[in-house]
Amino acid sequence: MPAGLSYAAMRMASAIATLLVVSMILFAAVELLPGDPAQQILGINATPERLDVLREQLNLNDPIPVRYASWLWGMLQGDLGESVRTQHPVDELIGRPARNTAILAVTAFAAIVVVALTLAALSGVRDGTRTSSLISAASLSAVSVPEFIIAGILISVVGLELGWLPAVSLVPRDGTPFSRPEILVLPVISLSIVGGAYGARLIRAAVADAARMPHVQAARLAGLNESRVLIRHLLPSAIPTTVQVLAFMVPFLVGGAVVVERIFAFPGLGSQLVDRVALRDAPVIEAIGLIQAAAVIIGFQVADAVGFFASPERRTAG
Amino acid sequence: MIEVRDLDIRGRLDAHILGGVSVDLEPGQTLAAVGGSGSGKTTLGLALLGFIRPGMRMVGGEVRFQGQDMFGLSEAELRRLRRESIAYLPQNPASTLTPTMRVEDLVEERRLAKSEPTQELLELVNLPSDHSFRRRFPHQLSIGQQQRVAMARAIANQPSLLILDEPTSSIDPTTQRLMLSLVERLRDEQAAATLLISHDLASVARMADEVIVLRSGEVVERGAARHVLDSPDHAYSKALVAASPDIAVDEPAAVPDATEPAPVLEVRRLSVRFNLGRGRGRRTIRAAQDVAFNLASGETLALIGRSGSGKSTIARALVGLHPPDAGELRLDGSPIPARLRSRDQTQRAAIQLVPQNPEESFNPRRSVGDGILRSIRHTRGLGGSTATDRLAQLLDQVQLDPALARRRPHELSGGEQQRAAIARALAAEPKILVCDEITTALDTIVQRQIIDLLKRIQNETSISLLFITHDLALAHEFAHRVGVLDEGKLVEIASMAEFVRDPQAAESRELLDSAVSLSRTLAARQLEEDEYRAVAAS
Numbered sequence: 001m002p003a004g005l006s007y008a009a010m011r012m013a014s015a016i017a018t019l020l021v022v023s024m025i026l027f028a029a030v031e032l033l034p035g036d037p038a039q040q041i042l043g044i045n046a047t048p049e050r051l052d053v054l055r056e057q058l059n060l061n062d063p064i065p066v067r068y069a070s071w072l073w074g075m076l077q078g079d080l081g082e083s084v085r086t087q088h089p090v091d092e093l094i095g096r097p098a099r100n101t102a103i104l105a106v107t108a109f110a111a112i113v114v115v116a117l118t119l120a121a122l123s124g125v126r127d128g129t130r131t132s133s134l135i136s137a138a139s140l141s142a143v144s145v146p147e148f149i150i151a152g153i154l155i156s157v158v159g160l161e162l163g164w165l166p167a168v169s170l171v172p173r174d175g176t177p178f179s180r181p182e183i184l185v186l187p188v189i190s191l192s193i194v195g196g197a198y199g200a201r202l203i204r205a206a207v208a209d210a211a212r213m214p215h216v217q218a219a220r221l222a223g224l225n226e227s228r229v230l231i232r233h234l235l236p237s238a239i240p241t242t243v244q245v246l247a248f249m250v251p252f253l254v255g256g257a258v259v260v261e262r263i264f265a266f267p268g269l270g271s272q273l274v275d276r277v278a279l280r281d282a283p284v285i286e287a288i289g290l291i292q293a294a295a296v297i298i299g300f301q302v303a304d305a306v307g308f309f310a311s312p313e314r315r316t317a318g
Numbered sequence: 319m320i321e322v323r324d325l326d327i328r329g330r331l332d333a334h335i336l337g338g339v340s341v342d343l344e345p346g347q348t349l350a351a352v353g354g355s356g357s358g359k360t361t362l363g364l365a366l367l368g369f370i371r372p373g374m375r376m377v378g379g380e381v382r383f384q385g386q387d388m389f390g391l392s393e394a395e396l397r398r399l400r401r402e403s404i405a406y407l408p409q410n411p412a413s414t415l416t417p418t419m420r421v422e423d424l425v426e427e428r429r430l431a432k433s434e435p436t437q438e439l440l441e442l443v444n445l446p447s448d449h450s451f452r453r454r455f456p457h458q459l460s461i462g463q464q465q466r467v468a469m470a471r472a473i474a475n476q477p478s479l480l481i482l483d484e485p486t487s488s489i490d491p492t493t494q495r496l497m498l499s500l501v502e503r504l505r506d507e508q509a510a511a512t513l514l515i516s517h518d519l520a521s522v523a524r525m526a527d528e529v530i531v532l533r534s535g536e537v538v539e540r541g542a543a544r545h546v547l548d549s550p551d552h553a554y555s556k557a558l559v560a561a562s563p564d565i566a567v568d569e570p571a572a573v574p575d576a577t578e579p580a581p582v583l584e585v586r587r588l589s590v591r592f593n594l595g596r597g598r599g600r601r602t603i604r605a606a607q608d609v610a611f612n613l614a615s616g617e618t619l620a621l622i623g624r625s626g627s628g629k630s631t632i633a634r635a636l637v638g639l640h641p642p643d644a645g646e647l648r649l650d651g652s653p654i655p656a657r658l659r660s661r662d663q664t665q666r667a668a669i670q671l672v673p674q675n676p677e678e679s680f681n682p683r684r685s686v687g688d689g690i691l692r693s694i695r696h697t698r699g700l701g702g703s704t705a706t707d708r709l710a711q712l713l714d715q716v717q718l719d720p721a722l723a724r725r726r727p728h729e730l731s732g733g734e735q736q737r738a739a740i741a742r743a744l745a746a747e748p749k750i751l752v753c754d755e756i757t758t759a760l761d762t763i764v765q766r767q768i769i770d771l772l773k774r775i776q777n778e779t780s781i782s783l784l785f786i787t788h789d790l791a792l793a794h795e796f797a798h799r800v801g802v803l804d805e806g807k808l809v810e811i812a813s814m815a816e817f818v819r820d821p822q823a824a825e826s827r828e829l830l831d832s833a834v835s836l837s838r839t840l841a842a843r844q845l846e847e848d849e850y851r852a853v854a855a856s
Contacts, residue, residue, distance in 0.1 A: 218414035221367055222428055222471075223400030232427070236418035312418055312455040 007308060015301050022293040023075075027068045030282045030289075036060075037084055040280045058084060071286070081283035083276075090287045094272060098291060101261070101268035103177045105253045105295075107184055108191040112249050115196030116203055117242075123200075124207030124238075136204065142197035147256050151190035151263045158186060169264040177266075187260050195249050195256070206241035210234050240307035250299030254292045319345050319511050320366060320479065325379035327361055327370060327535075335361050335374055336535040345478070345509035348501070350526035350543065352516060352558065354761035355732060357532040359515040360409075363481045366513060367406055368396045383479070402430060405477035409484045411468035415456040421467055422452035428474035439470045444496060461625065462493050469497060473504060480504060480512040486521045490624055494832075498525060517761045519562045523547050523839040531555045548840055559836070561766040563791035565818070566835040580651050581612035582749050582782050583636075583669070588645035590631050590806075605631035606642070607806045613750060616780035618772075620793035620814070622829060623803030629786045630674070632803075633754045636784070637671045649749075667697045670748035674755040676739035680727035686738040687713075687723035690745055697746035712741040715778075716771060733764035737771065744775070750782045757792060769796055791834040794818065802826045 038054040039046065055061055059070070074081055080090035119139060123132035159167025169183035177184050210216065211234055219233040220226075258270035265271070269288050276284040308314050320343035327336040336358045343349050351359045364371060365381050368388035381388040383399060391399070400406075408414060415424055425436045433439070437447040443466040445451065456464050473480075480501060486494050504510035516522050522529060526543040531554060539552040550556045590606040606628045613619055623629050634640040636647065638658030647654050654665045673679045680689045690712060694705045713720050716737040727735055736756055743751055753772070757765040773796055776783060787793050793800060794814060801811040802825055809823035821827045 214408070214410070214413040215416045218406075218408065219416065221364075221369060221400060221406050222414075223397045223402070223404070224427060225397070228427070232419060232423075233416045236416070310418070313457045316455065316458060 008305070011301055011305060015297050018297055019290075019294060022297075023072065023290055024068065026286055026289045026293065027071060028064070030285050031064055031067075033280060033282075035280060037280055037282065041084060071283075075290070080287045083281050083284055085279050085281045090283050093284055094269065094287055094291075097267055097269045097272040100171055100177055100266065101257055101270060104184060104187055104191075104261070104266065104268060105257055108188045108195065108253055108256075109246075109249060111188055111192035112195040112199055112253075113246060115192055116199030116246070119196070119200035120203035120207050120242075124204040124211065136201065139197035139200050139204075142193050143201065145194065147190050147194045148259050148263060150193055151186070151260055154186045154190060155263070167264075169266040171267050183264075183266070187264050187266055190260050190263075191253060191256050195252055198252075199245050199249060202245040203238070203242050206238040206245070207234070209241075210237040213237060236310060239310040243303040243306040243310075247299045247303030251296045254295060319343055319384055320513075321380075321382040322362070322365070323380050323382075325362070325365060325381060326377045327358070327365065327374050328377050329374050334535045336365070338379065339532070339535070339537055340379075341530060341537075343479075343511045343513060345511055346505050347528065348505065348512040348514060348526045349528045349530065350514040350516060350522040351530050351532055352519065352522055353532035354517065354558070354763050356534065358535040359532055360483055361535075362532070363406075363483050363513055363515050366479070366481055367400060367404060401428075402475060403477055404479045404481065405472040405475065406481045407468065407472050407483065407485060409487060411472075411485075411489070412456070412461055412464035414468050414471070415464055417456055419455070420452065421454050421456075421459075424456075424467060425470050425474050428471050430475050433474055433476055436474075439474050440467075442473075443467070443470045443500070445470070462490060465489055465493055466496070469500060473500060476508060477504065478508060478510050480510055481515075482512065483515045484517070485514070486516065486518045490832075494521065501525065517558075518834065519547055519559060519762070520564075520834040520836045520839045523836055523843060531558065544840060544843065547836060557763055561762040562834070562836050563762075563765075563789070563795055564835050564837055565791040565794050565830070565833040566838045582615050582650060583613040584646075584648040584651075585609060585611050585613075585632075585636070586646040586648070588632065588635060588642050588647070590628070590635050590640060590642045592631075604806050606635065609645070609803075609806075609808045611801055611808065611811055613782045613784060615749070615782055616776060617799065618776065618783040618785055618797045620785045620787060620797035620800045621803060622787055622790050622793055622800060623825075624788060626805075627803040628806040629788075629803055630754055631806075633671065633752045633784070633786055636750075636752055637669050638666075639671075663697070667746040668749045670743035670746050670751055672736075672739050672743050672751060672753045672756050674758065676732075676735040676756075677727045677730075679739060680735070682727060684726065685724050686727055686730065686735070686742075687720075689727075690723070690738065690742045693742045693745040708745070712744055715744065715775065716741045731764075732760050733767060736760065736764075736768055740768075740771070740775075748781065750784060752784045752786070754786045755788070757787065757789070765792065772796070789834070790829050794833070802829065 036051075037058065038051045038060060042050055042054060059067055071081065080094075082089050083093055086093075119135050123129075123135040155167045158164050165185050166183050167186075169177075169187055171177050171183065172179055216229065216234050219229045224233075257268060258273060260266070261268040261270035262274055269291065273285065273288045276288070320341070322339060322341040324338045324340055325336050326334075326338055329335045339358070339362060341349065341362070351362055353359055361371065361374065365376075366383070366388070368381065368391065370376055376389060383403070386395075386399070388396065388399075421440070422436050425439055429436065429439070434442070436452065440447040440452070445463060445466050456467070459467065482497075482501070485497055489497065501510075501512055505512065512525070514522060514525055523543060529539075529541065529543045529546040530537050531539040531546065531550070531552065533554045539546060539550060539555045546555060547559060550559050588606055588609040589604070592603040592605055609628075609632060611619065621629050621632065631640060635642045635656075638656065638661055641656040647656070649665060649668055655661050658666065680686050687709060691705055691709055694700050694708050694712075698708070700708055709723070710720065713723055718734060718737045718741060722730060722734055723738065727738075730738065739756070740751075757768055760768065769792065772783060772785075775781060785793060785797055790800075797814055799812065800814050800817050802809050802823060804823070804825040810817070810821065810826045812822070817826065818830065821830050
């Protein structure tokens with residue numbers, strides 16, 4: 001399909017361009033953090049000579065564009081650099097946390113999809129019923145509570161008072177979060193209550209809009225089965241908005257993971273990021289930031305692509 | 319087959335939508351429900367499907383279809399009836415097509431075991447039935463093709479009851495004829511009954527056996543179609559028949575004396591193009607090509623053509639909303655800029671647009687009076703009590719009750735909205751009023767009132783009117799001259815009398831042939847019936 005192919009190529013190019021711009025902003029922002037990395041590493045009692053030597057080793061005397069170029073060049077070759085604090089290669093430092101966060105985020109995303117779609121379908125297809133009003137009231141209250149409050153309540157009630165689930169999500173040294181799945185439950189709930197309720201509200205609106213379209217009413221008056229009306233006539237019109245809403249969950253999860261991981265002491269990228277910002281460990285911060293940005297960009301690209309292929313009008317244009 | 323007894327349906331605040339309507343419909347019979355907007359026609363049609371629109375409720379009466387009480391059936395039984403026995407085409411048939419489904423799926427899902435194959439159904443509505451056409455999506459079809467697919471879909475179940483809601487209002491003449499022959503076929507082959515909902519009396523005269531005249535939810539007259547349409551008894555039926563434009567009866571308006579030395583507006587070689595899509599799929603549509611005409615002071619020029627012929631584009635170009643690619647506009651002999659932004663205050667005020675949908679053109683959160691006042695302030699620079707005095711004067715001119723002007727647009731009827739929109743345009747004291755399909759959404763009686771209003775204003779102010787419409791019969795009654803648009807080209811321009819007597823372009827003859835005439839249709843039917851009787855007698 002030529003329209004599809006040229007579309008894919010265009011999207012790919014724009015994704016790469018976006019990532020490049022993000023990398024520049026990210027690099028500049030980290031460089032602009034106050035304080036001198038050499039001073040941070042050696043402490044306040046370091047002699048000027050030792051500081052100079054270290055600055056030279058870290059290439060801190062080069063102008064920012066030059067350092068950006070060499071950093072980017074390294075990135076392109078898969079070399080994430082090494083920590084300025086511990087001299088460990090960055091990929092070793094962030095490998096396990098990245099995997100842990102990915103597991104947490106994907107689980108939470110799946111939960112959000114299930115919660116949001118179920119609630120949206122229950123309340124959006126037939127407007128004005130009791131279920132529908134109940135769901136919209138409940139989801140509004142859930143949206144208004146930040147995830148760290150929910151996390152705090154879950155820890156104190158479910159974790160400490162009742163003792164049903166671990167209040168702290170420690171991952172075994174040689175295992176993955178899946179080797180102790182119970183540690184995932186509370187973080188995933190904290191993330192998916194807010195995300196699911198938020199998604200449900202937006203998707204509900206999309207489904208309700210689709211339900212009011214004349215072709216949906218016509219399909220009902222044509223005597224088609226309700227399931228056929230839903231699957232063939234109503235829901236396809238709601239797909240593009242729905243995937244856009246779900247794509248917005250990716251930045252939500254990226255940000256939410258930082259907070260929730262911190263609260264549950266979950267060893268993921270978010271925790272790692274907070275630690276490394278405190279240490280001014282630029283290469284690690286930059287690598288994590290880039291991974292997060294890539295995840296968000298990929299999410300939106302996938303949503304755009306699904307929206308494109310779900311709409312015959314756009315797919316067949318040209 | 320259909321028995322409706324004392325059907326009582328109420329809307330908000332217990333307002334009567336249908337107040338005790340009884341109707342019988344026999345197999346093979348075509349019953350027309352006619353009446354203005356708000357008469358309850360559509361509600362009656364939907365009630366035959368066992369459906370009542372949200373916000374309304376049924377308080378009494380019953381609807382029986384083949385002996386079964388439609389409102390006593392379970393969801394599943396009702397669904398089965400709609401699926402197996404009824405075809406319903408709402409006002410805008412193309413809107414029933416789901417944009418994400420292919421032609422073949424749309425038709426296929428309504429077929430039953432006894433139905434013709436999808437391919438034959440498509441051929442029945444004069445559509446191609448090859449594989450590539452069947453795989454198309456609705457947006458890849460022309461509007462006429464979409465309407466035909468909607469028809470094929472509606473009748474795919476070989477219905478015994480057809481409900482057609484204003485079938486002719488959005489359909490071009492060829493598709494109208496096709497629909498008529500489909501209805502006849504279903505009637506002859508399987509004795510299908512038809513409920514035809516319409517305010518187009520000519521199409522009613524052509525199709526219906528019986529007519530009921532509805533007014534505010536009550537049947538004011540019923541009887542044989544020919545009798546009701548030819549010599550109605552009730553005052554309201556008389557008004558309906560009188561308001562119906564008839565190209566064979568009414569005399570066209572005489573062209574005013576061309577004593578004016580120069581025309582108010584000169585349009586020279588106007589061309590407008592649209593670019594659709596981007597990149598390789600880019601297409602250019604020439605919405606107007608080398609269009610040229612003059613408009614004299616106090617003259618009405620009707621621009622007629624089918625949908626997509628470029629009528630609205632020309633209107634938008636004249637008022638400066640859509641800059642043309644080429645051409646020149648001259649106002650009182652001197653050229654004016656193409657873009658609204660570049661025109662000065664007087665040039666802007668001189669050409670005013672009355673839009674197709676007045677409700678959308680008013681701010682929904684403010685009263686329509688406010689909207690008119692805004693126009694007075696901006697175009698004439700009036701303020702304070704001078705402006706309110708002018709508002710009162712304008713409302714009087716368009717005969718809109720000042721109390722109504724304090725309401726918001728959605729609280730007014732279509733005719734009242736249109737009066738407000740005309741007042742707003744007149745606020746600028748324009749030389750030219752561009753009316754873009756302003757009567758299309760109105761029923762016949764209100765249409766007539768708006769036309770009378772425009773005529774009166776023209777007599778008082780010698781304003782020039784550019785009246786854009788697809789309804790030749792209506793334009794015929796009050797336009798001095800007529801221009802025919804076909805695919806962006808002005809193929810003919812002539813005085814109305816000359817045009818009707820001797821149309822030149824093929825498109826003109828086509829439009830003239832299909833123009834509404836109640837008297838002609840009635841005569842033709844009479845002739846048909848006489849012949850039939852003569853054949854039967856011999």
